[in-house]
Amino acid sequence: MSIQERKARDASRMRERIFKATLDLFAKGGYPAVTMRAIAQAIEYSPGTIYRYFRDKNEILRELCFRGFEMLLAIQAELSDLADPLERLRQAGRRYISFAQQHPDLYAIMFTIGGLMKKDPGAVEDRPPLTAYHNLESAVAACLDARGWPVAEVPRVALALWSQWHGLAMLLVKDQLAGPIEPLQACVHQAADLTLAALSGDPGHRVSPLAGPLSAALLPP
Amino acid sequence: MSIQERKARDASRMRERIFKATLDLFAKGGYPAVTMRAIAQAIEYSPGTIYRYFRDKNEILRELCFRGFEMLLAIQAELSDLADPLERLRQAGRRYISFAQQHPDLYAIMFTIGGLMKKDPGAVEDRPPLTAYHNLESAVAACLDARGWPVAEVPRVALALWSQWHGLAMLLVKDQLAGPIEPLQACVHQAADLTLAALSGDPGHRVSPLAGPLSAALLPP
DNA sequence: ATGAAAAGTAAACGTTGTTCAGTAAAAAAG
DNA sequence: CTTTTTTACTGAACAACGTTTACTTTTCAT
Numbered sequence: 001m002s003i004q005e006r007k008a009r010d011a012s013r014m015r016e017r018i019f020k021a022t023l024d025l026f027a028k029g030g031y032p033a034v035t036m037r038a039i040a041q042a043i044e045y046s047p048g049t050i051y052r053y054f055r056d057k058n059e060i061l062r063e064l065c066f067r068g069f070e071m072l073l074a075i076q077a078e079l080s081d082l083a084d085p086l087e088r089l090r091q092a093g094r095r096y097i098s099f100a101q102q103h104p105d106l107y108a109i110m111f112t113i114g115g116l117m118k119k120d121p122g123a124v125e126d127r128p129p130l131t132a133y134h135n136l137e138s139a140v141a142a143c144l145d146a147r148g149w150p151v152a153e154v155p156r157v158a159l160a161l162w163s164q165w166h167g168l169a170m171l172l173v174k175d176q177l178a179g180p181i182e183p184l185q186a187c188v189h190q191a192a193d194l195t196l197a198a199l200s201g202d203p204g205h206r207v208s209p210l211a212g213p214l215s216a217a218l219l220p221p
Numbered sequence: 222m223s224i225q226e227r228k229a230r231d232a233s234r235m236r237e238r239i240f241k242a243t244l245d246l247f248a249k250g251g252y253p254a255v256t257m258r259a260i261a262q263a264i265e266y267s268p269g270t271i272y273r274y275f276r277d278k279n280e281i282l283r284e285l286c287f288r289g290f291e292m293l294l295a296i297q298a299e300l301s302d303l304a305d306p307l308e309r310l311r312q313a314g315r316r317y318i319s320f321a322q323q324h325p326d327l328y329a330i331m332f333t334i335g336g337l338m339k340k341d342p343g344a345v346e347d348r349p350p351l352t353a354y355h356n357l358e359s360a361v362a363a364c365l366d367a368r369g370w371p372v373a374e375v376p377r378v379a380l381a382l383w384s385q386w387h388g389l390a391m392l393l394v395k396d397q398l399a400g401p402i403e404p405l406q407a408c409v410h411q412a413a414d415l416t417l418a419a420l421s422g423d424p425g426h427r428v429s430p431l432a433g434p435l436s437a438a439l440l441p442p
Numbered sequence: 443a444t445g446a447a448a449a450g451t452a453a454a455c456g457t458t459g460t461t462c463a464g465t466a467a468a469a470a471a472g
Numbered sequence: 473c474t475t476t477t478t479t480a481c482t483g484a485a486c487a488a489c490g491t492t493t494a495c496t497t498t499t500c501a502t
Contacts, residue, residue, distance in 0.1 A: 007448090036490060046451045048492080057490065111391065117400035133401050153415075159389075159402060160412040164381065167388025170332065179338030180354050181380060191381040194374075198419035224469075228479090257459060267482045269461080278459065449498070458489070464482085471476070 015053045017043050022060050023067070030105040034061075061113060068103070068110045069128035075099060076135045085142040086200055092139060093165045093192045100169035108173050111166070136162055143200065157199060164195055236274045238264050243281050244288070251326040255282075282334060289324070289331045290349035296320060297356045306364040307421055313360060314386045314413045321390035329394050332387070357383055364421065378420060385416055 021042035025033045036057060040047040054060050075095045082088040100107040110116070116129045126134075140158045141151055168188050171177050181187045242263035246254045257278060261268040275281050296316045303309040321328040331337070337350045347355075361379045362372055389409050392398050402408045 035488080037488085047490090048452080049450055051491075052449070111395055111397060114395045114397060117397055130400060155402065155408060156411050156415050159398075159408055160385065160416045163388035163392060163412060164385040164416070165388070166392060167384035167386070168380075170391055171384060171387060174332055174335045176332060176335060176338055177380075178336065179351060181376065187376060187380055190377050191384060194377050195381045195385070195416055195420065198422075199416065201419075256457090258457095268459090269483080270481055272460075273480070443502100445500105445502080447498105447500075449496100451494105451496075453493090453495100455492075456490095459487095461486075462484090464484100466479105466481075468479070469476100470478080472474080 011053065018050055018053055019060065019063055022064060026064065026105065031109060058113070061109060062116070064106070065110045065113050065116055066128050068106050069116070069132050071103075072096065072099060072132050073128055073135070076132065076139075085139065085146050086196070089139055089143055089161065090193065090196055092136065093161065093196065094189060096165045097169050097172065097188060097192065100173050104173040107169060111170070133158070133162070147201070160199065161196065164192065168192060232274065239271055239274055240281065240284055243285060247285065247326065252330060279334070282330060283337070285327070286331045286334050286337055287349050289327045290337070290353050292324075293317065293320060293353050294349055294356070297353065297360075306360065306367050307417070310360055310364055310382065311414065311417055313357065314382065314417065315410060317386045318390050318393065318409060318413065321394050325394040328390060332391070354379070354383070368422070381420065382417065385413065389413060 018039060021039050022034055025038055025042065036047050036050055039060075040050060050060075054063075076092060079088050079091050079095070082091060116127070117133070137154055137158045140161065141154045144151060144153060144157065168191065172184075172188060177184055177188070239260060242260050243255055246259055246263065257268050257271060260281075261271060264271075271281075297313060300309050300312050300316070303312060337348070338354070358375055358379045361382065362375045365372060365374060365378065389412065393405075393409060398405055398409070
């Protein structure tokens with residue numbers, strides 16, 4: 001049985017090689033640079049060979065998206081030592097948006113492929129996108145719990161927060177705020193902070209963040 | 222000078238014809254159905270002819286996006302007779318998301334093209350995307366004004382609201398909420414209502430909307 | 443060593459957006 | 473009215489894309 005094992009090992013090595021090449025191309029030239037022929041050239045194989053390890057291009061990109069969500073998971077993990085659950089949520093949003101800005105093409109494709117949340121019957125373990133969302137829900141639950149609010153609100157609040165972060169990220173990534181919103185970075189973070197403050201019941205959320213303590217935290221740590 | 226006028230008229234008629242064909246194809250088969258050859262066949266001309274009236278495909282799609290923003294403007298206009306500014310904002314968000322759901326491919330492309338907000342020096346009149354955003358800012362201003370809050374907050378609140386609507390719309394359109402959020406429609410609208418209530422300073426926003434008056438308005442009017 | 447199965451290649455297929463030499467029609471010039 | 477020039481249009485071609493397929497090479501089992 002050693003021969004089959006070696007073959008499986010080789011195949012998975014090949015998959016990894018293809019995937020790494022895709023990652024490189026993506027990092028170097030963005031989405032347009034990722035073509036099957038370019039990948040083939042990078043791994044020094046013929047284009048047709050790729051189809052022996054991936055059904056089609058979309059499957060490679062799906063893998064890439066999962067990698068993106070794993071990066072988001074790593075970001076969430078870094079925040080686990082923050083004691084204050086509200087501050088943890090605030091930082092989560094901040095990091096989330098920063099991630100989108102640092103990997104715009106990756107972020108765009110992560111939410112362009114579609115259907116990444118659905119758990120396919122074949123996979124046993126939870127997929128990264130779902131895990132990331134559940135982590136967010138946990139953070140929200142901790143926050144609501146801390147102030148004695150009903151946990152039944154968790155799905156709504158989590159969706160409210162995530163959808164806004166996603167909206168801001170998308171608008172930033174697609175360069176849609178260039179015209180009317182100025183200064184860009186500050187407005188985006190302030191909008192996120194404002195909503196979080198409002199949702200958390202902070203009565204002072206009406207006061208301009210520019211005059212409050214929030215102004216000191218405009219730059220990500 | 223009559224001859225040049227007629228030519229200009231013909232040209233603009235041709236542009237309109239091309240654009241209408243694009244619209245039809247888009248409505249019938251979504252974005253993948255919109256190819257230069259398909260447009261050419263629809264208007265009964267050679268593919269090359271299109272390039273005499275549009276620089277490239279992107280310019281046609283830009284036009285299509287502007288048309289989409291004009292639809293959004295029309296939706297905003299319908300809401301102008303609502304007396305309560307808060308209710309106006311609520312309905313604006315509801316309709317915005319409904320629009321995205323009714324024209325998913327159009328909405329997706331409206332925010333994929335990018336740079337639609339920037340006013341190019343050539344155009345005198347304001348472009349629809351900018352107008353739509355300014356309308357939103359006006360609605361927010363009216364709302365803040367009604368409760369004596371500082372108008373300096375308008376940009377932040379407007380961005381906070383719009384980005385969430387956009388985020389929800391994008392997640393819906395790209396079928397990204399299918400797995401974890403259930404029931405979908407209700408959660409989306411509740412998330413939007415929740416954020417608006419929180420931002421408006423409603424102290425009762427912590428109570429589940431399912432028990433409040435919001436549950437009666439789950440279906441768009 | 444021989445035959446079967448797997449891995450890899452080169453070329454081709456069917457798309458796509460876009461360009462371009464050539465042609466037909468229309469306007470301007472004589 | 474004829475000639476020239478400008479404009480409108482066509483059909484074929486180009487380059488690039490994802491993917492498939494017939495064929496060759498390598499590898500494994502008998």
